[in-house]
Amino acid sequence: MKAAVIVFPGSNCDRDAAVALQAATGQPPAMVWHADSLIPDSDLIVLPGGFSYGDYLRSGAMAAHSPVMREVAARARAGTPVLGICNGFQVLTEAGLLPGVLMRNATLKFICKDVLLRVERNDTLFASHYARGEVVRFPIAHKDGCYYADEATLDRLEGDGRIAFRYCDANGNVTDEANPNGSRRNIAGIYNEAGNVLGLMPHPERLADPALCGTDGARMFLSLMETLH
Amino acid sequence: MNIAARAARTAEGITPELVAEHGLTPDEYKLLVAALGREPRLTELGIFSVMWSEHCSYKSSKVWLKKLPTDGPQVVQGPGENAGVVDIGDGQAVVFKMESHNHPSYIEPYQGAATGVGGIMRDVFTMGARPIANMNALRFGAPEHPKTKHLVAGVVSGIGDYGNCMGVPTVGGETNFDARYNDNILVNAMTVGLVDATRIFKSAAKGVGHPVVYVGSKTGRDGIHGATMASAEFDEASEEKRPTVQVGDPFTEKLLLEACLELMAEDAIVAIQDMGAAGLTSSSVEMADKGGVGIELELDRIPTREDGMTAYEMMLSESQERMLMVLKPGSEKIAERIFKKWELDFSVIGYTTDTGHLVVRHRGIVEADIPLAALAHAAPVYERPITKKDPQPVIPPEEVAAPNSILGALERLMGSPHLCSRRWIWEQYDHMVMADTVQRPGGDAAVVRVHGTKKGVAISCDVTPRYCAADAFEGAKQAVAECWRNLCAVGADPLAITDCMNFGNPERPEIMGEFASAVEGMAEACRALSFPVVSGNVSLYNETNGIAIPPTPAIGGVGLIPDIAAMATVALKREGDVLMLIGEEAGHLGQSLYMEVISGGAKGAPPPVDLDAERRAGDLVRSLIRSGCLSAVHDVSDGGLLVAIAEMALAGSVGVTLDAVPSPLPAHALWFGEDQGRYVVAASPDKADAIHKAAAVAKVPLRLLGTVGGDAIGLDGEPPLALQALRQAHEAWLPSFMAHG
Numbered sequence: 004m005k006a007a008v009i010v011f012p013g014s015n016c017d018r019d020a021a022v023a024l025q026a027a028t029g030q031p032p033a034m035v036w037h038a039d040s041l042i043p044d045s046d047l048i049v050l051p052g053g054f055s056y057g058d059y060l061r062s063g064a065m066a067a068h069s070p071v072m073r074e075v076a077a078r079a080r081a082g083t084p085v086l087g088i089c090n091g092f093q094v095l096t097e098a099g100l101l102p103g104v105l106m107r108n109a110t111l112k113f114i115c116k117d118v119l120l121r122v123e124r125n126d127t128l129f130a131s132h133y134a135r136g137e138v139v140r141f142p143i144a145h146k147d148g149c150y151y152a153d154e155a156t157l158d159r160l161e162g163d164g165r166i167a168f169r170y171c172d173a174n175g176n177v178t179d180e181a182n183p184n185g186s187r188r189n190i191a192g193i194y195n196e197a198g199n200v201l202g203l204m205p206h207p208e209r210l211a212d213p214a215l216c217g218t219d220g221a222r223m224f225l226s227l228m229e230t231l232h
Numbered sequence: 233m234n235i236a237a238r239a240a241r242t243a244e245g246i247t248p249e250l251v252a253e254h255g256l257t258p259d260e261y262k263l264l265v266a267a268l269g270r271e272p273r274l275t276e277l278g279i280f281s282v283m284w285s286e287h288c289s290y291k292s293s294k295v296w297l298k299k300l301p302t303d304g305p306q307v308v309q310g311p312g313e314n315a316g317v318v319d320i321g322d323g324q325a326v327v328f329k330m331e332s333h334n335h336p337s338y339i340e341p342y343q344g345a346a347t348g349v350g351g352i353m354r355d356v357f358t359m360g361a362r363p364i365a366n367m368n369a370l371r372f373g374a375p376e377h378p379k380t381k382h383l384v385a386g387v388v389s390g391i392g393d394y395g396n397c398m399g400v401p402t403v404g405g406e407t408n409f410d411a412r413y414n415d416n417i418l419v420n421a422m423t424v425g426l427v428d429a430t431r432i433f434k435s436a437a438k439g440v441g442h443p444v445v446y447v448g449s450k451t452g453r454d455g456i457h458g459a460t461m462a463s464a465e466f467d468e469a470s471e472e473k474r475p476t477v478q479v480g481d482p483f484t485e486k487l488l489l490e491a492c493l494e495l496m497a498e499d500a501i502v503a504i505q506d507m508g509a510a511g512l513t514s515s516s517v518e519m520a521d522k523g524g525v526g527i528e529l530e531l532d533r534i535p536t537r538e539d540g541m542t543a544y545e546m547m548l549s550e551s552q553e554r555m556l557m558v559l560k561p562g563s564e565k566i567a568e569r570i571f572k573k574w575e576l577d578f579s580v581i582g583y584t585t586d587t588g589h590l591v592v593r594h595r596g597i598v599e600a601d602i603p604l605a606a607l608a609h610a611a612p613v614y615e616r617p618i619t620k621k622d623p624q625p626v627i628p629p630e631e632v633a634a635p636n637s638i639l640g641a642l643e644r645l646m647g648s649p650h651l652c653s654r655r656w657i658w659e660q661y662d663h664m665v666m667a668d669t670v671q672r673p674g675g676d677a678a679v680v681r682v683h684g685t686k687k688g689v690a691i692s693c694d695v696t697p698r699y700c701a702a703d704a705f706e707g708a709k710q711a712v713a714e715c716w717r718n719l720c721a722v723g724a725d726p727l728a729i730t731d732c733m734n735f736g737n738p739e740r741p742e743i744m745g746e747f748a749s750a751v752e753g754m755a756e757a758c759r760a761l762s763f764p765v766v767s768g769n770v771s772l773y774n775e776t777n778g779i780a781i782p783p784t785p786a787i788g789g790v791g792l793i794p795d796i797a798a799m800a801t802v803a804l805k806r807e808g809d810v811l812m813l814i815g816e817e818a819g820h821l822g823q824s825l826y827m828e829v830i831s832g833g834a835k836g837a838p839p840p841v842d843l844d845a846e847r848r849a850g851d852l853v854r855s856l857i858r859s860g861c862l863s864a865v866h867d868v869s870d871g872g873l874l875v876a877i878a879e880m881a882l883a884g885s886v887g888v889t890l891d892a893v894p895s896p897l898p899a900h901a902l903w904f905g906e907d908q909g910r911y912v913v914a915a916s917p918d919k920a921d922a923i924h925k926a927a928a929v930a931k932v933p934l935r936l937l938g939t940v941g942g943d944a945i946g947l948d949g950e951p952p953l954a955l956q957a958l959r960q961a962h963e964a965w966l967p968s969f970m971a972h973g
Contacts, residue, residue: 015397054399215667216670
């Protein structure tokens with residue numbers, strides 16, 4: 004599997020994503036600078052976490068207009084899988100590739116901790132190595148992770164089975180206490196209509212190594228590897 | 233009106249009032265005129281005032297700092313550069329330093345703390361290292377003080393936002409609350425970076441005719457006279473100093489980091505220095521002086537944020553995220569290309585010369601022409617008078633009142649502001665970015681893996697201000713020992729320390745006495761533990777209206793774990809493991825948290841540190857960890873033995889049953905005494921014999937404490953304390969304090 008990681012000014016999880024991809028695929032991904040309008044032939048495009056452009060206007064807003072994003076959008080429409088992690092999710096919503104918006108956390112504070120997620124479906128190319136309804140542990144690290152969309156959009160996402168992960172407790176119950184940032188309906192990640200674009204706030208690449216006290220994240224990259232190989 | 237504006241108005245000449253406003257004494261001004269051979273121009277006065285400020289010249293502390301040991305086979309670079317460097321094998325080295333941002337953080341907590349973090353990261357990447365971990369040591373006033381909550385919120389948010397945006401994990405630190413910091417909080421930030429040992433960049437601008445290059449953010453009017461502010465006491469008017477606090481831009485710093493590292497991979501840089509305190513002045517003077525050359529600056533080429541800035545303002549601005557470099561001739565093009573790629577300002581602003589002078593031109597006028605030797609070496613050095621305090625009496629444990637219940641006292645201690653969980657703080661820091669944090673906040677030391685290897689760098693920040701206030705010598709010695717102990721407790725070989733010396737007004741003999749004693753205590757511990765000082769910072773004048781902070785020599789230590797597979801953590805892991813105490817028990821309650829929280833206030837002498845015993849215990853624990861004998865390790869510090877055990881139980885979510893102890897000591901002295909050089913360890917029962925034998929060989933006392941298991945802390949003769957209740961008490965205080973009132 005050939006993967007490309009897009010690097011914006013202020014991206015800071017680009018290396019982490021590259022390490023996790025290399026561990027899963029056995030080869031280093033292409034690192035693509037935002038000012039390049041050409042992305043090498045890739046089976047997967049990753050928009051990494053960080054603070055693109057300092058998140059100064061709105062998280063992800065400026066990166067969404069950088070030259071490379073026109074190409075990312077074109078590839079996504081053509082069916083190339085795109086994974087947006089944290090700031091990458093914010094960029095995808097700002098670019099209109101995913102619906103809704105990520106607002107300031109309900110606590111108004113940056114939160115960095117492990118959270119539990121319920122895998123809402125496993126019949127996608129991102130989640131085949133998980134069981135449906137399984138509870139997995141991923142870290143979050145964000146200030147603007149409160150997923151918001153209007154009720155109609157949320158209903159449509161639910162109806163189309165486009166919710167990827169929800170914040171939950173140890174038993175898989177979707178509760179207010181288990182919701183770290185105030186996201187509507189505990190949504191942690193969503194798919195686009197075609198199912199080839201996934202945006203999520205938690206960081207699978209940070210728990211993809213036994214030395215880091217967990218490997219639940221690695222299975223997302225293994226799923227992609229297996230499906231796209 | 234600020235100093236700059238007033239100064240500009242006084243164009244007619246340098247008046248005694250103007251000299252005083254620049255923080256120079258009449259005698260210092262005479263020294264200046266003698267060194268210059270004439271009256272200074274205004275810009276020259278500004279340049280001298282910052283270079284001769286306490287903050288930049290160390291004029292009060294220099295004579296004492298020389299007493300600290302700075303050598304060792306592991307030391308690649310000791311004090312004197314932007315940061316210290318120690319070898320970690322395989323051609324790699326770690327670069328680290330701790331620095332204070334106390335005065336600005338009190339005036340504007342968010343920006344003060346943020347720019348403190350930005351400044352220390354620049355010190356580290358200036359040397360060619362990629363920052364891999366941030367730490368911080370924070371001291372706030374009493375919780376009930378009206379400003380404390382606001383300061384905690386601002387400082388934590390400022391540290392978090394800067395480090396989080398940079399993508400450097402903030403992996404740990406320490407926080408104290410004490411009324412003696414009510415009007416002078418301390419914000420000490422530490423950064424550790426990783427560098428190829430053959431690619432370390434320094435600040436000596438050797439060679440004549442080399443281009444001097446300015447990169448990074450534009451220069452504005454912020455932070456003018458920040459260094460001077462940090463060299464004076466606070467009073468009621470200190471709030472007016474807000475304009476001297478700089479504003480941080482972590483996004484630009486992230487670009488600056490990547491651009492600098494990209495250029496450093498080329499063969500282009502002769503010398504590099506970040507523009508920190510005293511900005512362009514200090515960076516240009518230090519680079520030229522160390523290189524033994526002169527330097528000429530053309531200020532019309534400085535990228536500025538606003539029009540009409542004067543030479544005085546440009547030389548003294550402390551705008552953040554700026555670097556000064558001296559390049560090899562012909563390298564300008566490649567440097568410019570890299571900085572343009574990262575959308576940063578780049579300008580050749582001058583050249584090195586053979587004149588030995590700093591010459592500053594602006595709009596065709598020579599605004600300053602100063603022999604560098606006068607700035608860098610003619611600065612006054614003071615041997616200020618010192619008065620040392622009489623030692624406090626040692627309080628026998630029998631004289632300290634016993635609690636109604638030992639476990640009740642434990643619950644109160646664990647829920648007190650001193651010992652409660654700091655989760656509310658560190659969850660606001662991204663402590664996992666870079667995906668190498670193998671030991672997260674909450675343990676004895678944070679551990680980050682050296683990327684792509686099995687090595688780990690362990691880091692700990694320590695000092696116990698209660699001890700230092702009672703006895704600066706023993707307190708400082710203890711701070712070094714505790715830092716060393718924390719590194720041993722995770723299985724690291726302690727390598728070296730950086731320090732942040734926070735004290736009051738050095739012009740008062742009793743404060744200077746505290747400083748002198750603290751240096752002597754540190755030096756003794758550093759020597760005994762082979763734990764040299766490789767970098768540091770001094771912050772004096774931490775006092776308001778004549779009331780000083782307790783002496784606070786914060787120690788930041790770094791150690792190396794050769795293989796993170798053999799790393800210890802505090803969490804108890806297995807039911808049935810045995811719990812043991814390593815080290816001597818004397819039941820020392822003086823200055824303990826037990827006295828402070830339970831029996832009406834800490835008094836007496838702090839616990840003494842036997843450095844030989846400390847070393848034996850630490851070496852034993854490290855070797856037991858390496859041989860795989862131990863399942864959990866925790867050092868015994870604030871709060872004593874029972875607190876250490878409770879922390880291990882909470883971390884592992886498993887209880888312990890403690891055996892009855894036949895001891896002549898009162899039970900509360902045994903459980904809450906803060907004797908030094910001790911560790912609690914857990915091991916499977918089949919390892920117990922080997923551990924006993926190893927301890928006997930090492931001549932280290934060892935005692936069986938009890939057994940791991942259940943969901944409570946069980947103590948003979950008392951109803952068990954459920955972990956759930958203990959956790960509730962431990963986790964509740966800080967979030968509730970920050971949410972209410």
